[in-house]
Amino acid sequence: MAQSPTMSPLSSSADWRDLYALTKPRVMTLVVFTALCGLLAAPGHMHPVLAFSSILAIALGGGASGALNQWYEAGIDAKMKRTQDRPLPAGRLDPRTALQFGVGLAAFSVFLMWFASNWHAALWLTASILFYVFIYTIWLKPRTPQNIVIGGAAGAFPPIIGWVAVTGTLDVYPVLMFLLVFMWTPPHFWALSLFVRMDYAAADIPMMPVVAGEGPTRKQILLYAILMALVALAPWALGYAGLIYGVVASVMSLIFVALSAHVGLRRTVTDDKMLPEKRLFAFSILYLFLVFGAIVADHWWKL
Template identity: 60%
Template sequence: MDGARSAAGRRPTEWRDFLALTKPRVMSLVIFTGLCGLLAAPEQINPVLGFTAILCIAIGAGGAAALNQWWEADIDAGMRRTASRPLPAGRMDRTSARDFGVALSGTSVFVMGLAIGWLAALILAISIVYYSVIYTVWLKPRTPQNIVIGGGAGAFPPLIGWVAATGHITAMPVLLFLIIFMWTPPHFWALALFVQSDYAKVGIPMMPVVAGEAVTRRLIMLYAALLLPLSLLPCFIPARLGGAGSLYGWVAGVCSTVFLAASIRVGLRRRNGEADTMKPEKQLFAISIIYLFALFGALVAAKWIQG
């Protein structure tokens, strides 16, 4: 009876909170890289089907994000950065979040399979399970390598976009996958450096918390250094297999060098006491997002310009 009364008295969840549950800002990067994978593919897809494929990628990412927040509601409540999310703030009940996540995930895979193809749907399903189960439930609370292995979850969109357009997997979409895979650790560790106290408070073993700042800073430099040659590899794939041209190579070379320079700046730095504003780390985080947009944007632009 009490439960029924409290349920009846609870303020219904606003649609904006359901939208917030899908992490729209993260989704924008997912949509962009998925779209670039689709547009960079050597075969053209009908615009309606292309739009459907990107919509399915976006809905799948939203579903995975909802499931992530459903599972981590207690952890989010203990972190300043995430405490205002709908679940920890008490604007939504956990069951609604779980059902919303399952519904979005299932719908995205089903529609992708029917409208585009079952290989693309299978990869989309793997990416959802990878993020919401392998990363969120298994890796994140257990190992400081969580973001290294879990980075695969965010690397799937260009692969899905490419497969949606062509129907098969080749070396080029695998390279695009690897680029995002290698980009994720320095991107996320830059963030982890300036919110590490939050992670420490809730017991998440992020690299700066477990191995310390110095090791994390060295690893950021290492991954950024590995990313530089990796980002250039698409130039060496033959054009008939969807390889990128020299224009992409120049843009990738410049952008990766800038990213590496920003990483070295963070890597060689030491925190200047508790009052340190961590400006270079925040800048590296922002640069990493711009870098990925620039790299994948260049991939598509080079294909359109050079044919």
């Protein structure tokens, strides 16, 4: 395990909110939403109770991944200003509690998914948890600046899981959803890493701005934004989605690429006024919500 910080005596303030914080609820919101869109866009019918249980299983699986990530990276989080107040580095929880919570939540999420839908979806959920914990957190993140590129697959699994929960099989459309999130992740996260790069440098994490510098990172942001836009238009071009999705994806992707160009063609910034980078990061979240929302709206319009 990554070196843990010196733990202070557990605070009497430790409660359910600390366990909730371990699940990275902000990240989990995107996970749940894209999974729900994959489920709602899938052909076929699923009982509302089972559909809710399946989405709950995905949320719990995402939360378990976040908890295990924070357990492993407690020492790293203690070195970064933006993560120092998390439950483990702040000393409000002990590592053993976090580990047991994460493992238990992961196991329960998989069994719930199996019970609510099918073993195919449970298998995909298991793969997403294992990928995030072992491939991204333990192997990629501390070793390569490409950690976000390859590790982006972990956050791209939910729409596939939602789709398979309904159908029991994989199709081209959910794979395109997977690729959209996969290509979206680097510009989204590198925009963030540009204005918190000193945190990553202090924790010795080889993020792209730390290892390659600002210039190459900015160019990579623009490159991946263009690739993401092409992937976003693919469902419309290939006939899997209709006009509603095509218009929303086109407009939102155009704005995304324009904001990325502003960041990508910008010179290295020596001060902390990274407004274009922060603007891109904020818009990227809105982008994913609106484009995936358009997937569902387009599907239901055609019914």
